[in-house]
Every structure is written in C-alpha cells, then in structure tokens.
Amino acid sequence: MTEPADRIPDLRSDLIAAGLTVDALTELWGEEAADALHRGQRIPAERALAQRQPSALATLARLFVLSRPVPRDRAAAALPTLGIDGAETLGLVTVGDDTVSAAVDLRPYAFVDAAGPAEWWIVSDLGELALGHALPEDHVLGVGGASLTLSGLMLQTPVGSALDLGTGCGIQAMHAARHARRVVATDISARALRLAALNLALNEIDGVELRLGSMFEPVARERFDHIVSNPPFVITPRSEGVPAYEYRDGGMVGDALVASFVEGCGEHLTPGGVAQLLGNWEYRGTGDGLERVRTWVDASAAPLDAWVIERDVEDAIRYAETWIRDGGTRPGTPRFEQLLDAWLTDFDDRDVRSVGFGYLLLRRAEGVPTLRRFERLHGSLGANEAGLGVHLGEALAAHDLQAALDDDALSRLRPVVAGDVTEERHLWPGADAPTAILLRQGGGFGRVVSADTGLAALVGASDGELTVGAIAAALAQLLEVDEDALRRELLTAVRGMLVDGFLRAPSR
Template sequence: MPTLDADLIAGLRADFAAADFTVDTVRGLWSEAAGGALSRSHRIPAERELRAARNAGELTQAGTLAWLFVLGLPAPVDELDAALPSLSTDGAAALGLIEFAESGSGESDLVRPLVDLRPYSFVDAIGPAEWWVASDLGELALGRALDADHVLGIGGASTTLSGLIVAREVERALDLGTGCGIQAMHVARRATHVVATDISPRALEFAAFNAALNGIRNIEFRLGSLFEPVEGELFEHIVSNPPFVITPRVDEVPEYEYRDGGFVGDELVQRVIEGIRHHLAPGGIAQLLGNWEYRDGTDGLDRVRAWSRGLDHWVVERELQDAPRYAETWIRDGGTRSGDPEYDRWYAAWLDDFTARGVDYVGFGYLTLRAPIGSPTLARTEQVESSGTNPAGLGEHVARAVAAHDALVRLTDAGLADLALTLAGDVTEERHSWPGDENPIVITLHQGAGFGRSLQVDPALAGLVGACDGELTVGQISDAIATLFEVGRPELRADLLPRVRELVFTGFLNLP
C-alpha cells in the first residue's frame, strides 16, 4: 500500500513525466495483438515483446515501468534506477510501490511490484487529461485469487460511471465508496470541495495517494459506511460506484470490500438511494451504478422505482442476467475458476441464496436521481440494450436529456407544435421494402451517440423527423403530412406530438 510522502511523490511524478509514461506510449510498447491479449488477461505476448526489446538493448524507461507496474513482473534494480532517476529505486521502496527480491545468487538485484500503477487518459467536458492511478495488484500479477480487502483499479464499471458524470460546477460534491478514488478525481475537476468516503482504510490510502500523485488537492477523505461520515451534510452532486454485487451471506463465500456491501440481496442499492434523498441539496443530482433483483416474477425496475419515490429519477437497465450467469460472473471476478476446489461450493451457495429468496434475474444499470424543487416530474425506468457506444459521451447526453425533460414539462402540446426542431446530427435512417415496391415496410431511426437507440417509426413520424431542419414548426410539418396522407390534422397531431416529446428527450430531435 503506497504511503503519502510529498517529496517522494513529487519525484515519482517528475520521473513518470520524463519517461513519457502515458497511455499512448504504453500502448505503443507492444503490438495490437499483444495488447488485445493483455485486455483478455493474457500477458505472455506483451511480455515476450518487451523481453525482446530488452535483449536488443531497446527497452525504454516507459518500457521498464510498464514491465514492472502494468505487467506486474520483477525488474532489475539498475533498470528501475534508470527509469526513476529522481525518485530512485530506494525511493520507490519507501513509497511502498516495490520490494527488493533476491535473485538466485542471493543478491537483491531484482524488485517486485507491490501495486498496479498505470497511466489513464480520458476526455470530459473540460477537455482531454491524463493521470496515473495506483491500485492493488490484480489476479494476473498475483497468480492467485484476490484478497478480501483488494482495492480495485479502473475497470469497466468505473469508466462507465465516469463517462456518465454530468458536468456540473458545484461547491460540494460527494463520492460514496470511492475505492481507488477515480470518481472523486473526476468530480474534483468541477467541484470546489469533494468528500470521498469508503469503509476500507486501504482504499482511502490508495485514493489519497492517487490524488496526491496527480496534484489534486480539493478532495477530503473520510472513513465510514455509506452516509455515516457525512451525516447532516448536503451536496449538489453525488456519485457512487457502490459495492452493489449480490453475494450470498454465508461464511464460505468471501466478501470482497470493493464489490460487497455486506447486505442481503440488493438492499445496499436501496439504502444508497434512500440515503441520497437526505443528502442532496435542492436541485442536486446523484449518479450511480447498481444491481437490482427480479424476485418471484416481480419486475426489478418496479422495485427501483419504489425506492426512488420522491426523487426525480431516470433508471436505465443495460443488462439482465439469469441467476446462474450472475453467479458465474462474480465468482470469476474474484479470480476463482471452474475446476478450483471452491468454485462448485460457491456456485451452489449463490444459487441456494437466489432460490431461497425467489430471485430469477438480476438487472444492472445506471441511475440518475435529482432532488426536485417542488414535486417530482421525472419518473422514467427503461431497458436499453447495449449498442457498444462509447460511454465517454454519456454524461453530456444525460445532461441534455434532463434539460429537455424540464423544457418539455413546461410546454403544452400547442407550444410544442409552434417550435421549429432540428434533427440531431448522429441520427440515420434505415428503410426496408419488398423488391420492386417503393413503399417501405420497416423504417428504423438509429442514434449514433448517446445510448445508441434504434427506433422503428411509421411513415408519418419518419416524414416529420426528416423535415425537422429548424425552418418549419412541428405543427406545420404535421399538417403538411396530414394533407399528404389524407388524414385529419387534429388527429395526426394528437398521434405525433407525444412521440415527438419522446424523440426530444432521447436525443433524436433538438429543441431550438
């Protein structure tokens, strides 16, 4: 676990910058094929290519750092000294980043990594940026299952949440369950003061180290469970990637601090939502990830809707897993594989727990909550299949959708009909017809950004969408289509306007 020594951390930062230890540099150290294998948790191809560079005398400083901290392999002391001229190998040991290892001759000419430490790049509303992020060594470097107090680095869930974060200039923000600190660091780019909490002292140490390494000084770290460390405090923005994984509460199944909240079923997510209600300032926004159970035929989204009552809420379910698949996913996540002695016992424990509580499926998704000023107006739960869109732009999409909702709430149908809308630039149209027939039988609108939605529409709505160029109003376009199709104007408006509202919220159409 790294330590906080300002002078040593400054030396490390200077050495990383001098070595150009960046995402692009590391990616260029090995071939695309080797990088693909590494993303699938196979490091041998990348290891072979770096070893060849070393044997040819071509291993760079960044290559040494990647060998040690990204691949998790022992490195020669002299190589690390060359890669860290300001900090030195002794300084790296003093920071808790490496330990000396004896070679076969009994001399300490090798060092082993004690942490995973790698560059991380992103683009947000402010612009592109790059950090270095430390966490515990993963399964690949350890060669075994993870420890219960493992501090996770940046994974799929953390990049998803960081991409969802709405850019808000706020005085006070909260990162609940900060882990390695990545969400707190993201929010700190637009908040005057950030409070980051976690139940794990180890996680807070990593988070504080990462903030210091990247020169981020407006984060306060507090130890405690859920909202206990911030009792009585209000925040304008709350983010959380909570330990939402549903784990059977039996002694033989390990509870990993980074993913297990210690509650039965999905109670952790319920408690987080209920706590958010008491800690959001009026108009404040909370964003989090979560799991929810489908019990005895009851829709999981109905349960989330009940938890969110009294808040504006938009819940997007991106994935639904049956009970066996969910168990398999999270047993493997901890480093246990089929064939290991524990695998079958833990698998049975998961299924016993789900069966006892009537759980058939588990949903995963994103929640955007808001403390309303007045009565709630946004109550939306939906299933949106993943389209492979880049999550990096979702925060802007969510912000636009919520703003569009607020505008639409104030608009009567007559007011909406008087507006000239524009078609979003990422929308394409796909038509299918029988051979030789000019009339389409299927018209589908595709969204290239946002949630990557696809929507089947009828010819009337397709015609309206295609004519939204900011010149004609919705009412004028609708009336023209009614004349073309020889249908009543009031009837067609009544049919189209609710669907136009949906297209505005989901980002196919833009308000003026």
C-alpha cells in the same frame, strides 16, 4: 523528517521523464499485445519487451504494468529522482537482493470528456494475475469496466459540490473534480483512502476531501449538487467462508445496499441535485426487477425524479460464477464449487431467479416528480466519444424543457433534427410505399424508432425554420387526414424525440 507524501513529486517527475503514457505503452509492445493484456494475458507484451532495447519506459512497464521483477540497477535507473528507497517508502515496491518487485499496480489511464482529452496515472492493488492467487478481502480495485462505465455516464455540468460514495482508488472523485469546485470522497476501507490520496497527489488534483465511513454516515446532514457512486453492490451470500471483498460487498443481504442508497440519497441532494450510480437488482419469483427499483424510488423520503436503465440480466448461476471468478477463484476447483453452492443457496432462500444490472439517475425534485422512466436497453450503445454523460445532461435538459411547455407552446417550437440521426426505409420489391421506416441514432443510447410516414416527414422537415404546428398542418393537408388528430399524435412523439435526442430545441 521526510514524510512519504513528500516523495510523490519525485515519482511524478520520473514517470514524466520515462514517458509512461497509454500511447507509449501501446507503441512499446503493439496493439495486439495491448489487447491481450486487457484480457489478462501478459506473455505477448513480455515477448515484445524482450525485443526492445532497455529503457526507463520498458523497465517501468515490466515492473508496474506487467508486475514482473526487474534487476535492481535497472529499477534505480528508471527512477533516478525517487530512487528505490523512495519507491519503497511510498509502498510501491518490495526490494530483494538483486531485484525489485511491484507491490502495487501503477499504470497510465487516458480518457476524453466534455473538457477534452486527459491522462492520469492510477495506483491500485495487484490483481489476481500478479498475485497468482485469490484476492485479499481488502483489495483496492483499479480502473475496471464498471469504473469506466460510471465515469462515462457522469454528468459534466459544472456544480459547486460533489460526493463520491465508495471512492476506492479515487477514480470517480478525480473525474468529479473536473466539474465540481469541491468534492468529498468516502470509503469504508482505510487502505482505499490511502491509495486515493496517493492518486490525487500524484496527478495534482486539488479540492477533494477524503472521509472514512459506510454509506452516507460520513456526510450526515450534508447535501451535494452531484453524487456519484460505484457502490459495493455485488450480491454476496452472508455465509461463513464466503469472502467479503470491500470493493464490491457492502455487507447487506441481497440487493439491500442499492435499495438503501436509492431510498436515502435524496436527503443528501440539493434541490435539483443528481445522484448517479451503478447497481444490481434481484428478480424474485415471477416478480420484475425494475419494478423492485421503482418501489425503492417511491420509498424515498425526498421526492425523486428517476431514470433507470437496465443494461443486462444474468441468470442466478451465471451471476454467481462471474463474481466467484472475479475474486480469483478458478472454476473446476473444490473451492469454486463450495462458493457456488453457497451463492445458489443464498439465491434460493429469496427465490432469486436472475439479477439485473444497470444505471440509475436520480434527481431531487423541487416539487412533484416529473421524470419516472424505467427501461431496458440491452445490447450495444451508440458512439459516444466523450461518454454518455453529455447525452444524459442534454436529455435531462430536454425533458425539463418539454415538460414546461403545454401543447400550444410546444407546437410553436422550431426543432432541429440531430446530426447523428439517419433514416432507413424498407420496401417490398416493386412497392411504392415503405413497409417500415426506421430512425436510427448514431450517438446516445443508439436508439431505433419505428416511424410512420407523418413522424418521418416531421423529423425530415425539422430544420429550425418551421414550427411543429406548421409542419403538422402541412402534413395533414398532404396526407388528407384530420389536422387536430395528427397534431396531437405528433406532439406526443416530439416530446419523446426531444428527450431521446433525435430532435433538438433551437438555441436561445
């Protein structure tokens, strides 16, 4: 008897033959229609398709990307190997008398990472636009904004083992498989694991084991070199009538799920292993949200290095509105108002005034933690074609390097200014000396450092030939200042410039 999984190679064959790729879709309906589609508007793409000659690509695009029914004969022609019966067996379509409709969303996904460009097909559940109503609670999300953020942040250093906690459609496990020899992916949703299995097989990705369960229960007493998680961190009222979406709601009160992850992940990391996740944290009363995260790190049974970056803060009302809309409930309806009232009541119970969102990088320390960085980086990032993961990996390595050097050893370092660093000088008209010197980073987090004359000169002289000590000595003589004092000041600045990527240590 043929099993559904046996038909996946037939599906792959048909998708290849049709040429279902990101570039092909953009060419099919144009960049403006593609942008509109990202905003949830299908009409421009549909109008563009109406001007095209029928083709397998156009049929599959209409069926699976736009979630519009197509004539049965065209569906059969677009899936000649799999056939309509095979598509129905895989749960991809529902079949009427004369038409075929999508039962899932199936679309190409392209990306670039440290290993280079790649493209996959991703199957997920139909969204609100296709359904025409609020999402069901067992909805399995496709590749959304949070997924893209986490995959871009993912460290790409080769490791033996990785864990994707809360895998959903499997996208993070698939990314992790590009740098880990073995991957375990877990989820509380059996449906999510079925779709993840389909995506892994469709894209011929091996070495991923799927397990059902909540949080770290499926991997009790196991340790991993790398843990990634886009957990169900959304703060949801524990009130009757409020939907608990599996893809975003972990069933805990407030931000307790993220706290639980932070406090428990160290027990599942190998020494030096890294956990990366997205999360929310509450600002309660006059308290600080990042300080709440610090207490979670301190409560870990295993010693943790921590680098936590807050990217945004929303007031309680806007936060509630965002996630009610995300579930498919439209503003201005009685249902929306009912849910908003429940959310705000829940926030009032804990005196929550706003909610922070950001990235957490946690590393199991092999001794006393040396990295404790909690910062706010609201606003735009630098240009990072292969994602921030490469920059984060370099930053960790630079932190470890400078932490291992005392000031004398650091003064013998011969740094090189990074290629993406530019300098701005601001002067009053007619003035000889600048009133401000800004060092700008083009990649990484797009940081801007306000520098004095000494630091700007040191960065400018960092060509890999001169040591920090030699540059400091020359600058002290030029500026007519105390050499020891300037050296201490510059060494402190160099440590930060190395970690942030403005300066690089020479290759060994």
